[in-house]
Amino acid sequence: MTVQIKTIDLAPKRHTFGHIARRLGEDKPASRYQEATFDIQATTNFHYKPLWEPEYWTYDTRKTTVVMQDWYKPLDPRQYYYAAYNIARANMNQAAERNFAFVEERGLLTKASESARGAIRRGLLPLRHLHWGSNMNMTEICQRGYGTAVTAPCIFSAGDHLGMAQYVSRIGLLLDNQTGSTLDEAKQTWLNDAAWQDTRRLIEDTFVERDWFHLFVAQTLGVNGVLLSLIYKNVESAWDDAGLTVALLTEFMNDWRAEESRWSDAVIKIVAAESEENKALVSGWAKHWIGRATEAAKPLSVALLNDGGTAAIAAGEAALKKAASLGLAV
Template sequence: MRRLHVSLDIKTNVIEPRRQTYSHVARRLGSDKPASRYQEGTWDLQATEHFHYRPTWAPDRELYDTSLTAIEMQDWYAFNDPRQFYYGTYTMARNKMMETEEANFKFVEKRGLLDQVDPAWVNKVKHYLLPLRHFEWGGNMNGCHASDRAYGTAVSQTLLFAAMDRLGIAQIISRIGLLIDGNSGESLDEARSDWLEHGNWQPLRQMVEDTFVLDDWFEQAVAQYFCMDSVIFPLVYDHFDREGARHNGAAMSMLSEFMIDWFADECRWVDQLLKVTASESAGNAELLGSWVENWTVRTIDALRPLAADVLGDGADAVLEEIDANIQARAAKAGIKAQGAGK
């Protein structure tokens, strides 16, 4: 039998794509060149014409309407999320954070670290931390409403991602409560009663409910993400946490690590959004300043009773420090606002 010797000459051909990206993205880039996943998954995705109907709840408006806020922008896509979050990158980032949080819960449970915390401090934690699950639900409501009415995918998707995060934080707080009470749920029932009835929580609860009925979605976003969050997260997860260290409360620090990392992540896009918006016009900057001033002062005043209960005589100094940090962030974004100590 004769053997045939066949030689193969393998070559590669480079196929040049007819276009590098979508035409609407290319127009923003200035030419047809490769775009990032964030750019393709964000820029000009929101419909701007050919709507089939007007919203039944506001027949004088369009489904996507720039007049739903007093803020005016020539281009609502001037804002770009510094984290470059579209759905894919957002879910991957949050999954990584939750893996760390799950590991912390397992470590605390395995080593029985909660048993080493001063029982009096555990009771304090039940009062100052667990009711915040209801605040987080409010944050979800505000984020969803603001996202629904926002203009431009760059802003609306960022608000929606933040809104979904609030449910995750509420679940973490609930799990801490269940860990404290041995999964009986009693601590969560007590937290609900505190949120609805205890005097320390009523100013904050009233303020959260007031934000629910804000007509301007941008003001709602400022109130929630720049003002209320910027007081509550440093106060509870930093200063209250430091106080807990004096009562062997390191386990609580591990269980709330997600919130510390999340707030740092949140500040990045919130500050950038305000900076871009304020730089658009003096009118925008003035309006943002009035919102920041109003809601920051209200938040600090609302949290004075709770801060005094946990920190005692040091509460006022801590709130002044938090207020100063908020004003510094606002100034860096080009916003002038007086703080609670005006």
């Protein structure tokens, strides 16, 4: 008796979902990112306009003054959708957990000098409030924005800021042996310390910006590009003998800044290149918020680094240079 094994090739009737095939073509297989991004947002058959903003539909391109023929053009170069994002963050979190375990087991922060610990309490812990404000901004962009290509990464970014606020809080808990007293102190520093008041005023001013892409520029080029860059880029020199320890605990933030900017820079570049009108609007917003962030960073630069504001000016110039590289007239 003989056994013959035969294989049969079955050609699929279609390679992807209909709404993706209409965009890419019937015979082109789509990636998971494309299937989770293109044309996911609802565009028709809304029941009624929101009572709190009756001049707009739930998803409405008029909620920003910039105009795009297709809001699915600003794709994420990281190609993050839910699964890919969570896998990437799980890997980054594992590295962060190892660093926290290393520092905690050896009591590295408690062995630091009192001056270094005081500098951390004043200069780093209030960032938990700035990250929380950034979380609110990215969530607002997600709910007011248009097109899943932009709004989905925004909610991922909101989750990142929440996670970083928690990391900063954990650094405070390591300083006070888990009592939480440093976090109460950080709140008062955020509310009352003169070095932080321009930063607090800036982030609170962004809360009332209704144009969601204007807010996107303020957050990514202003807050992320200047304020967060200033602090996380200078941690080793800011905290005296604890600088290397803090750098180890904030490694996630620096990795995140590089990764996040790949996406946010790509979005701004594509939107600004769509038309001269878009370029003029985005350029004006970028110049305004980078300027404001630079001024807000100067008191922090003086308080953290005692440098007369040099690091803040350098951070602002770097942000302007990056904005120019994105095609903006700043």
